[in-house]
Amino acid sequence: MSANRTRERPIDDVGHGDHLCLAFADDAEQRRVVTSYLQVGLDRGERVLYFADQNTPGQVLNWLREAGTDPAAALDSGQLTVTTADDSYLADGPFDADAMVTALHKEVSDCLAAGYTGLRVSGEMSWALRDIPGADRLDEYERKVNAVFAGHAASAICQYDARRFDAASLHSFDRRHPAIVAPHPLFTSPSLDLVPSLRNGQQALRVIGDVDYHSFQAFSSALESILDWPGDLTVDMNSLQFIDLAGMRALVRTAERLRAGRRLHVVDLDPMLCEVMHVVGWDQIPSLSVTAREALA
The missing domain is CATH 3.40.50.300 (P-loop containing nucleotide triphosphate hydrolases)
Known part of the structure; x- marks a missing residue:
């Protein structure tokens, strides 16, 4: 935890x-x-x-x-x-x-x-x-x-x-x-919680659990709702267990919708998923920043 x-x-x-x-x-x-x-x-x-x-x-x-x-x-x-x-x-x-x-x-x-x-x-x-x-x-x-x-x-x-x-x-x-x-979750289920939080003084959306076919719509809706937050957006993936390709595409689409000068920061993402983002070329999108989760000692 x-x-x-x-x-x-x-x-x-x-x-x-x-x-x-x-x-x-x-x-x-x-x-x-x-x-x-x-x-x-x-x-x-x-x-x-x-x-x-x-x-x-x-x-x-x-x-x-x-x-x-x-x-x-x-x-x-x-x-x-x-x-x-x-x-x-x-x-x-x-x-x-x-x-x-x-x-x-x-x-x-x-x-x-x-x-x-x-x-x-x-x-x-x-x-x-x-x-x-x-x-x-x-x-x-x-x-x-x-x-x-x-x-x-x-x-x-x-x-x-x-x-x-x-x-x-x-x-x-x-x-x-x-x-x-404790912030009120934007969405909660047995497999996924989407919770607003504060990370280093900035508002962040914390993703806890699995983003899959069953929870994709809730994940997309949460990303839609944080577009109204001021400044850059942060999605905290430290507690993410699984995300499918549709979920990753939802992150990309959210970044592409940001006005010039704003960025979506996807932080603490599993290194293997960061590699997928790199291979596909999504990490080259100017409004998207992806940071890998540190490996446990």
């Missing part, structure tokens, strides 16, 4: 001690994760804090309502607070990483003293892309804030929009978190 997969945590399994990174490139994925995370916290009797930025607090509350959870009682009692980054991370103007860590420590103590079962926090981190003094300390903050959650009755999910943050920043923030939110 890859190191990345061992760091993944299904959203329904997030609990005390977790500080997770959610890197998303799809609004529906963000909404799915956030809604589930908030609902579970409310159901468990936790104090729930949400710091919005790209979305408004009203939009976040509507996510709950449309998922069948009326937030009114939790808002009235103080169990739920949905505010903005300007009124939380940036309440004093500049971003003060140390002050925010201290405030979160106090929130944990206060919520337990008030009888809640724990603290649950999620924030949209896009505010850091604005010209705000102290925003350059976000990486330091993510490292320091681990101590707020590790071993305590608290959890957090930090949300990074992969369409806004560059790959280097995403990779850095990802590594500052002990774990990441």
Whole structure:
């Protein structure tokens, strides 16, 4: 199992001690994760804090309502607070990483003293892309804030929009978190999983299992869906067990559809399959890059 997969945590399994990174490139994925995370916290009797930025607090509350959870009682009692980054991370103007860590420590103590079962926090981190003094300390903050959650009755999910943050920043923030939110598969079956993931700060489609006659249509549909991702595309073949000729042709067709300047990177492909791509001449397509999987020692 890859190191990345061992760091993944299904959203329904997030609990005390977790500080997770959610890197998303799809609004529906963000909404799915956030809604589930908030609902579970409310159901468990936790104090729930949400710091919005790209979305408004009203939009976040509507996510709950449309998922069948009326937030009114939790808002009235103080169990739920949905505010903005300007009124939380940036309440004093500049971003003060140390002050925010201290405030979160106090929130944990206060919520337990008030009888809640724990603290649950999620924030949209896009505010850091604005010209705000102290925003350059976000990486330091993510490292320091681990101590707020590790071993305590608290959890957090930090949300990074992969369409806004560059790959280097995403990779850095990802590594500052002990774990990441497990992405929702685009397709899953007993023989194949097609899962969006983050690889070195870039969105990737991870192919796990077999691409054959039975799963070809799902594979083609997944490739079609990632065409909307920003920048170059990456298909991670590290966990691929088998792919037939039709599946390989689907990769080629996807690369050929990219506009000038974009490339499809097929990475960690079995060396024998790389040789097939070379013999056929597909590796000469300008918009297609193929990298072989390293042999096991």
